[in-house]
Amino acid sequence: MLLEAVDGTIVQMQRGAQETEPIAHRAGLTLSREINPSLLEFLTGTAWEPHNGRFGILPLLNSTLIVSGIAILVALPLGLATAIYLSEYATPKARSRLKPILEILAGVPTVVYGFFALTFMTPLLRAIFGSSVVEIYNMASAGIVVGILILPFVSTVSEDALSAVPRSLREAAYGLGATRLETAIQIVLPAAFSGIAAAVILATSRAIGETMVVAIAAGAGPNFTFNPFKAAETMTGHIARISGGDLSYDSLDYNSIFAVGLMLFLMTLVLNIISQRIVRRFREVYE
């Protein structure tokens, strides 16, 4: 058997040739080549196909950021408004009724949120935007539900930050003739800024690491797209799908999820450290 090698030379391969001892093939033996993706390729490649030697994390990273972005767009305004209402307006009675509801919302297991995304949010989006536009599995549905999931997180931590602002500041503002809204927005909110920023960053980190909602509702298979109504796999969703399958321990797909895991870990770690720094640096100490 003659083969032409890449550089043009002719290579002769003998399979079960005469005059030689027949050698049994090892079952399952595969031709392998060394795969050595560079860090640059890892960070800038637009295809994640480990078996083809393409290790670009951008498709996974992109969908992770889109889902987290949608989640923050949902959770930040709602969470901040809830926090302002609870801390500045609500009577103690209303607060004692509303806070347990938010706590329940925070305690619902994420897999139940996944079920909710698939059986309620996706049909709702498809009914609003048309089922030709919105795919059955899509990032928007997952993102909105992740937003609901981190909403109690944003609101409780922000409310703690707002409540920590001393009464004297508010009373000084009222004394100058400011309305309740002006006091809340122009005095209390800036004073509590560091706590709120920390809450938002921590919530982002949670949205990035959230797995079950995206594993159920965002779709399978890496897909480099900016359209939130299309299916695309996030980093966490990819790890869950690969490790939940029947792949053997030493396959390339299996080992490559550790690279994705490292990326995920670094991202959340950096966010957590930033939020701790913000709290430490900008904390205003009163009295």
Next chain:
Amino acid sequence: MSQASSKFTDTSVQVSRRHVSGKLWLAIFQVATLIGVVALTVLLLTILNDSFGYVAVENKVDPDSLAVNGIPLDAQDKENLVQTLRGNISAGLYARFERDQPFAERDEANVYALIQEFVISPRILESWTLYDSLFIREQISETLERDFPNAELQFRNWLSWNFVRAQQSSYPEIAGVRTAILGSLWTIAIAIAFSLPVGVGAAVYLQEYAQDNQINRIIQTNINNLAGVPSIIYGMLGLAIFVRAFGLFTSGIAFGAVDPATANGRTILSAGLTLGLLVLPLIIINAQEAIKAVPNSLREASFGLGATRWETIWAHVLPNALPGILTGSILAVSRAIGETAPLIVIGASTFIQVDPSGPFSKFTTLPIQIFQWTTRPQGAYHHLAAAASLVLLVMLLTLNATAILLRNRSRRSY
């Protein structure tokens, strides 16, 4: 006067405008708060909507035709039931049941269940949600007559006692969550047995013994950071360490407890230890708070009477911090019970019908079961996922209510 102060002076027009915008924003804040409440309500309604509803059921064999000598199936004794079963299934299947567990040892309910599953074998052809069942009843009847003329319309409560008691099955009509509940309880028990002593020990060290130096500050920062690591990362850690590196021990091979040919590290023990690691930072931080709340005067009084540091901790600090530590642990348990992602990575079994028998069993848990049923395309499995979600939520609410009661009862002021 400067521009800034003129904003707050004269004309009542401006004042009233400021008050209007204040009222407008208050309305916006209230609506935003309400959205959270609405989200929770809709979430619960979605689950309830899928937990009840009409189903179209078709029996392979009419139960009435199984009456022997005029005795209907329900009233037959065990001997008759075994005869009925034998007469209606293949000899091979009968032999297999006999091999699994001899019929002499089975009880009446068991044989009856076998007849239900393998002889009558009701199959759900179509299912509807509670909303559809209540509001488009006529349409359902039409569909039934048109598409499934032999089927019978039944109102089904998916969250029945049978559902809690039955084991996993590939037929949605008889599938249940017993295996999953037992798996959850086993993993949680192992997680707590591992993380409670370690966590409280670490908290006691950090709060009572550790000096404020560089190393201890780094440890403290690390613990705070660990609490923010995504749970799926813990799954990968558990996979690399417990399942693969220590597979010899977590599979039970090293203890001679299992058959080395089939065993692997994807066991309850690995899952429990992984969840234990996951909740460890939570337990440490909560225990630290509880220990911090014990007033210093107690410690000083104890020292003053000549007690050593350890005697003080054991006799005064820990008993006083215990309610706080327990509350923290219960919250940690309720976090661990709902965790799915790390167990998927560890390798929870996708389909398992045997109850877990020990730490080296393969396992599935309630959230894993919900995940699998949710990802199936057939509608009937979504009803199972909804019912299982209700079971999980009830477990969580019970735990959290206990934690709140404990916290309120033990609140003491010095």
